Amino acid sequence: MSETAYKSQTPYHKKESSVLVICCSGYDFLPYTREFLEKHLGISEGSYDLLAVPGGAQFLLLTEYLPKFAWVGHRWVKFLVERHRLRKVIAISHEDCGWYKDDRLVPAFLQKFGVGPRSLKERQREDLREIAKSLQRVGLPIAIEAYYAENHPDGFVHFTKEV
Numbered sequence: 177m178s179e180t181a182y183k184s185q186t187p188y189h190k191k192e193s194s195v196l197v198i199c200c201s202g203y204d205f206l207p208y209t210r211e212f213l214e215k216h217l218g219i220s221e222g223s224y225d226l227l228a229v230p231g232g233a234q235f236l237l238l239t240e241y242l243p244k245f246a247w248v249g250h251r252w253v254k255f256l257v258e259r260h261r262l263r264k265v266i267a268i269s270h271e272d273c274g275w276y277k278d279d280r281l282v283p284a285f286l287q288k289f290g291v292g293p294r295s296l297k298e299r300q301r302e303d304l305r306e307i308a309k310s311l312q313r314v315g316l317p318i319a320i321e322a323y324y325a326e327n328h329p330d331g332f333v334h335f336t337k338e339v
């Protein structure tokens with residue numbers, strides 16, 4: 177028989193969730209994302225569904241280049257929204273995201289958007305708007321919000337609303 181390795185400090189209490197947060201799993205921005213959700217949007221830990229994967233909701237846009245990623249992603253979102261009767265999806269991407277800088281994906285982005293003067297930041301912000309459209313096309317009865325997080329020159333993480 178195995179011994180308990182750890183016991184929670186508070187008893188199990190199931191809260192209701194009405195929101196799905198899709199963000200990047202990157203360790204560096206995740207603590208600030210959680211803080212933003214709790215302090216700014218009033219969504220406390222344990223009261224939202226979290227889908228944290230590399231690159232965040234960008235997987236929804238990979239229908240042509242990585243169709244299996246996109247297919248699985250759409251299934252996850254649909255499953256969670258329907259199963260938990262969610263009313264809102266919040267997509268958050270962040271500055272300097274490693275997913276966007278990966279060599280295996282950059283050519284795909286360049287093909288899709290062309291080699292232009294736009295910065296990575298502009299591409300990511302444009303992706304957030306496309307992600308919102310992609311979620312709308314799924315036809316689920318949900319509200320959609322999208323935010324971009326960046327390490328501001330003041331040394332703090334700033335979140336801007338894109339959708």
Ligand SMILES: [Zn+2]
Pocket residue numbers: 200201202230231232270272273274275
């Ligand atoms: Zn990232």
